[in-house]
Amino acid sequence: MQKILVVEDESVIRTALRRLLERNEYNVSEAASVQEAETQHTLTDFDLIISDLRLPGAPGTDLIKKAGDVPVLIMTSYASLRSAVDSMRMGAVDYIAKPFDHSDMLSAVERIIADHPTARAESSRSPQSAEDSHPQATGFIGNCQAMQTLFSNIRKMAPTDSTVLVLGETGTGKELVARSVHQASKRAGNTLISVNCAAIPDTLIESELFGYEKGAFTGANASRMGLIEAADGGTLFLDEIGELPMEAQARLLRFIQEGEIRRIGSVTSRKVNVRLICATHRNLQALAAEGEFRQDLYYRINVLRLSLPPLRERGKDILHLAEHLMQVQLERLGKGPMELSPKAIQAITTYQWPGNVRELEHAIERAVILSEGDEIDNETLGIDLELVNINRIRGQQGGGVSTTPAAQQPRSISSDPTEDLSLEDYFQRFVLEHQDSMSETELAQKLGISRKCLWERRQRFDIPRKKAGSSSGTRRKKAAS
Incomplete structure (x- = not known):
């Protein structure tokens, strides 16, 4: 426990x-x-x-x-x-x-x-032993547990020739993972070929991957080596494999099973020695169940699996990564030292980053270019801090709060602090108990909220504010006594 x-x-x-x-x-x-x-x-x-x-x-x-x-x-x-x-x-x-x-x-x-x-x-381990157990992968910055697990798995998987499936949302760095696996493998001295399956038209994907012989189709004026053959002895990285057409999936399955390819228009096959790494942001298991992805191919590529966490789940890594990216952009653009303002830090750490690391990188680049002086604020990052705060407050205040007006809700607020009450009940009890002896500013400070938030909660829970002078009058009486 x-x-x-x-x-x-x-x-x-x-x-x-x-x-x-x-x-x-x-x-x-x-x-x-x-x-x-x-x-x-x-x-x-x-x-x-x-x-x-x-x-x-x-x-x-x-x-x-x-x-x-x-x-x-x-x-x-x-x-x-x-x-x-x-x-x-x-x-x-x-x-x-x-x-x-x-x-x-x-x-x-x-x-x-x-x-x-x-x-x-x-806490009792030496820094060196901790570092040895979780080596940093090439190009990655991350100390959260999910990233440390990723680094450890890369270290274990890289020396093998087994197929690796990299899973993660768009912009999380799946190609960086593929490069890290390749560079830590015994194939590091050979070629890494990267292919974005979503960027190649369906009509060309097979010829790009497997190559073709002269005269195989109109316009094939010379024989051409495919990308799989070009990666012989090295690693082939197929990004967004979920977008691969069914016809190409069948040919790819044969390559994985037999370790050979046949160019379009050829009658002979060629043996190739290629380590395969695949990546996708889609749920291949669900696609296979729906008939949109070959199940046998899914089982073939789902040998070793690496999962990348979204940026919003990486805790303090977000701030460290933002500061690192800022330094990279400052050096690239030849600008003087800059730092993130408090509002920029709040925006970075509270924004959800649906585009993940790629979106953060572009936001930092834009901010470094547009910022004047030595500080970057949330406006140059392109993040509406007010909207971010509203969404966060809604998330904090919305869960478990009834839509029924507080005046219509029968509440029994006990004076026993060990009662199993909600935080809304505690708020009401605290205000009712202390509003005679505290000003609105003092109440807000004790509750850790602004006066505006205190007023809004009074309205929500139908707790009337004492008339001006009543609390000060009470304090004067106490002082006189």
């Missing part, structure tokens, strides 16, 4: 988190400050630390260095954007905005622990 330490000075939020995580089979410990976390617990014994950014005494970011290799998830508010970005720069694995939805917190916890499955074990 994974161990999680929750560091939060608000007992309401701390208790809610503990109960939420324990219901999902995590072993949870608590602390109200960094000092309490240090004195009462051994930080390296945990798989994850979840800490509020603003704590009494030392800030939550102090835990990043004190925890060593244990990942730290920082809780903050959108009003504290720069602090959240600074915490990422200091090494926080991620941040989550308060108030958050249960599902968002659980997703973040699950993802982070999956990216650091042996954090406690790895």
Whole structure:
């Protein structure tokens, strides 16, 4: 069972988190400050630390260095954007905005622990042994668990001659994987031929792959070697193999089975020694079941499989990759030093990147060209930060929130902080309990939200705001007494 330490000075939020995580089979410990976390617990014994950014005494970011290799998830508010970005720069694995939805917190916890499955074990390993077990593949930048697994699998698969199937969304770097496999293999000194099956017309794909003899068809004025034959002794990379026409699939199947090809118009076959790597962003198994891809060919190419994670699932890799790509573009364009602004970092780490690494690369190139001065912001990246935040807030606030007006919902809000209440219930109870003694600004700060967000939630939950002067009057009475 994974161990999680929750560091939060608000007992309401701390208790809610503990109960939420324990219901999902995590072993949870608590602390109200960094000092309490240090004195009462051994930080390296945990798989994850979840800490509020603003704590009494030392800030939550102090835990990043004190925890060593244990990942730290920082809780903050959108009003504290720069602090959240600074915490990422200091090494926080991620941040989550308060108030958050249960599902968002659980997703973040699950993802982070999956990216650091042996954090406690790895903390006792030497850096050299960790590096040896997961060598970096050529051209790749990535430290998340999915990428480390990929590097390890490349190391194991590369020395063989078995066929490799690379799976991943468009723009994730499938050709880089093919090059890494080739360069780490015993065929590295020979040719790597790359073919995009989707870029060649159906009428030409067979002649391109298998070649043809003089006179085989109109316009064949001379014999021509095909790409498979040109890769003899080396590696053939067939990108987007899911787009290969059925006729070409049948010929390719024979090449894989027999290790020989026959040029179009020829009566004799030629033996070739080619290592095959295929890639696709499509579900070949589903295509085979629907009759759009040959099942026998699918079984032949699905020998060794490498899966590339989408960029949105690679955690801190996104920021590291963006900074690396920025340096590459600065050198290529001969421009002076630049850095990403806090808003640019927030945009990069919260945007979904449907085009993956390729989209990020183009966004960084555009931003470097258009930016003036020494800072890149989200506008030159072409990312609408307001839209990104709206989508994220909807995701955080939308899950589990009833569409029925709060005034029509019977709620029994107990004063017992250990009650199994939703975060919406906790919000209401906190506001009702403290609005007589706190101003709107103080309430918003304690809840980790903006005044505007506080007002919007008052409207949603039908919690009327006290008349002006009532809270200050109460404070004056307390001061007078």
